[in-house]
Each structure stands twice: as structure tokens, then as C-alpha cells.
Amino acid sequence: MSHALSQKALPKQAEALLSGRAKVTTYESTGGKTTAKFAQHNLSLIPPIPAGSIIHDNCTGSGTVSRLILQQQPDVKIYATDIDQPFLDVLSEDAARNSWPVEASNQRSEKTNFADAFFDYDITNIGVIFWTGGGADGVKEVYRTLKPGGTALINCWQSITWMLPIFLVHKQFRGDAAFPAPPVNWTDGQQLRRVILEAGFTEEKLRLERQEVQSVVPAGEFREWVEKTWAYLAGIGGWHEVDAEKWDEEVDRLAEVLKQQPGTTVEGGNVSMKASQWIAVVEK
Ligand SMILES: C[S@@+](CC[C@H](N)C(=O)[O-])C[C@H]1O[C@@H](n2cnc3c(N)ncnc32)[C@H](O)[C@@H]1O
Incomplete structure (x- = not known):
């Protein structure tokens, strides 16, 4: 492909899905x-959270x-932090409207107040x-701010059916430069274990497990799901001129490749895609 690969502003097709509040809806529906x-x-891996607990919803x-914690235990105090303000705004407004005991603030996990x-x-x-x-800098901060006897739940992706298709569409339309994926490989759970132990947590109090889920997209909603997923993830590391020019072709190709993945099944038009995580449950 001879298309220019220079970094470009958000394509207008992505802008509609990522500006302000739209970004929150796009993320939540994909x-x-x-x-x-x-x-x-x-x-569900930890005993019920007792009343009066003080909780950090980190990268909220x-x-x-x-929201899930409040369904099971409303008598808690939650400090929710993130660096993406539109997401925090949605949470703050819902918390105010429902009188939830949630205080949202814009803080980097690596250095909180x-x-x-x-x-x-x-x-x-x-x-x-x-x-x-x-991952180490944030886990050290988790360790510092946790009470002795306190519990941390920290998870990472193991595999996501839609990541390889995104790399393939990137290569097909944007050329050979590698998709700027995270420099660290999280797939075998060992990086998660390493940074947790380096932060000061001990092996005896660490439980590391894997879990798999299905992301099921109902018949008729798949094209929209794919477009939103492309908008949310394809811009990691920057957009390219070709993205605005060939947006629909890119999205259609992604839909096609996704359906061919070993982690995908299609039944009655519903598209089911596999995703898995490593979850660490660790006590300080
Ligand atoms: C995949 S989302 C997960 C959001 C939420 N925990 C959930 O379960 O849907 C990752 C979140 O981490 C936030 N984030 C990324 N780097 C961060 C950092 N260094 N400090 C705080 N938040 C960060 C992003 O803004 C984003 O909202």
C-alpha cells in the first residue's frame, strides 16, 4: 500500500465515537x-466486603x-481514580445523583495522594x-496505600480474540510498521506475578488464576461493535491518513477477519468472541 503513514488527527469517523462522553459509551459497549x-x-473470589471498608477503585x-461493589455492599467508602476525565465525569455525576459513597478524582495510579x-x-x-x-510503579503504590491485612485484586488480559485481527488490518491498510503494542508481554501471567512480588507482596499470600469469558455481540449489532472497537483501539500509537480515506473498508475487513478467528463462533447471527484474564488476589 502506498498510503501515507504519517501521524494524523483523529479521523472524523472515529471522532464521532470518541469525543467527550461518546468515548465512554463506545468503551462500555465494546x-x-x-x-x-x-x-x-x-x-466473587473474595469473601463479601464488610461494611465500613475503605476501597480504592483504581483505574476506575x-x-x-x-457499581458492582455497591450492589453487594452499599455501606463502604470508595475512592475512584483514573486519568481520563470524561470517564470520571460520568461516574461523579452518577454518584451525586444516587448519593453513592464514591469520590472520583483524576490521579495517576503510580503516584496518588x-x-x-x-x-x-x-x-x-x-x-x-x-x-x-x-506495571511495577503502580503496584508499588497499591502496596504502599494498602493496610496490612488488606486485599488487592489486580488483573491483566491473557488473550483477546480481537487483538490479532486489529494487527492484521493495521498491516493490510497501513503498511509493515508494527502495531504499537505494549512493550511487555502479559500473556503467561508471569509479568503480573513478578511486579506483585517486587512491590513487597509475598508468594504465600498470592493467588494467581486464569479466567475466560465470552463477549457475545447480538445479531445485527456486529458491524457497529466492530466499528466502535476499531475506533477505540486502532488509534493506539496514532492515526494514519488512510484511516479516514478507507474507514469503511477497514471496518469491514476487521469484521471479516474477526469471524475467522479460532476464538470466534457465530450462531444464529450472534457473534461470540473469547477473552481471558489473569487475576491476582493478594493480601498485604
Ligand atoms: C481498560 S480501562 C478499565 C476501566 C475500568 N476499570 C473497567 O473495569 O472498565 C483502563 C483504564 O485505566 C486508565 N488508566 C490508564 N493508565 C492509567 C494511569 N497511569 N493511572 C490511572 N489510570 C490509568 C484509563 O484511563 C482507563 O480508564
Whole structure:
């Protein structure tokens, strides 16, 4: 392909799906459905959260973890942090409207303003992969701010059916430069284990498990799901001139490749795609 590969502004097709609040809806109707399944499962791995607990919903997004906790235990105090303000705004408004005990603030996980030994729980649902130092800098902060005896839940992707198709469409339309994936490989769970132990947690109090979920997109909604997923993920590392020019072709090709993946099944028009996580449950 001879298309220019220079970094470009957001294509208008992606802009419509990613500007302000639209970004939150786009995330929640695609990858967010899967991360919510992970969060639900992970909360079931620990005993019920006692009343009065102080909780860090770390890398909260728009509060998926906070919302799940409040369904089972409303008598808690949750500090929800993230660096993406539109997501925090959605959570803050919902918290105010429903009088939830949730305080949302814009803070980097690697350096927060919380005191040492402040939290009973730190729950980071698909956040560690974004932290500096290959995750280590944020996990150290989790350790510092957790009370002795407190529990952390930290998970990372193991595999996602839609990532390889995104790399393939990237290569087909944008040329040979590698898709800028995270420099660290999280797929075997060993990076997660390593950064947790390096932060000061001990092997005896660490439980590391794998879990698989299905992301099911109902018949008739698949093209829209694919377009939103392309908009959300294809711009990692920048957009290219060809993206605006050939947007529909890219999305159609992604849909086609996705349906051919070993992790995908199509039944009655419903498209089911596999995603899996490594989850660490660890006590300080
Ligand atoms: C995959 S989303 C997960 C959101 C939410 N926990 C959920 O379950 O849907 C990752 C979130 O981490 C946030 N994030 C990435 N790097 C961060 C950092 N260094 N400090 C705080 N938040 C960060 C992003 O803004 C994004 O909202």
C-alpha cells in the first residue's frame, strides 16, 4: 500500500465515537462489557466486603468496579481514580445523583495522594498493563496505600480474540510498521506475578488464576461493535491518513477477519468472541 503513514488527527469517523462522553459509551459497549465480566468474577473470589471498608477503585474508568461493589455492599467508602476525565465525569455525576459513597478524582495510579496504609481493598480492573515500569510503579503504590491485612485484586488480559485481527488490518491498510503494542508481554501471567512480588507482596499470600469469558455481540449489532472497537483501539500509537480515506473498508475487513478467528463462533447471527484474564488476589 502506498498510503501515507504519517501521524494524523483523529479521523472524523472515529471522532464521532470518541469525543467527550461518546468515548465512554463506545468503551462500555465494546471492551467494557468484557472487563465488567472480569470484575464481576473477581469480586466473587473474595469473601463479601464488610461494611465500613475503605476501597480504592483504581483505574476506575466510569466506575464499573464501584457499581458492582455497591450492589453487594452499599455501606463502604470508595475512592475512584483514573486519568481520563470524561470517564470520571460520568461516574461523579452518577454518584451525586444516587448519593453513592464514591469520590472520583483524576490521579495517576503510580503516584496518588492517599496516605500509607489507607485502604482495606485496592481493586484494579485491567489497569496494570498501562502503568509505567511494566506495571511495577503502580503496584508499588497499591502496596504502599494498602493496610496490612488488606486485599488487592489486580488483573491483566491473557488473550483477546480481537487483538490479532486489529494487527492484521493495521498491516493490510497501513503498511509493515508494527502495531504499537505494549512493550511487555502479559500473556503467561508471569509479568503480573513478578511486579506483585517486587512491590513487597509475598508468594504465600498470592493467588494467581486464569479466567475466560465470552463477549457475545447480538445479531445485527456486529458491524457497529466492530466499528466502535476499531475506533477505540486502532488509534493506539496514532492515526494514519488512510484511516479516514478507507474507514469503511477497514471496518469491514476487521469484521471479516474477526469471524475467522479460532476464538470466534457465530450462531444464529450472534457473534461470540473469547477473552481471558489473569487475576491476582493478594493480601498485604
Ligand atoms: C481498560 S480501562 C478499565 C476501566 C475500568 N476499570 C473497567 O473495569 O472498565 C483502563 C483504564 O485505566 C486508565 N488508566 C490508564 N493508565 C492509567 C494511569 N497511569 N493511572 C490511572 N489510570 C490509568 C484509563 O484511563 C482507563 O480508564
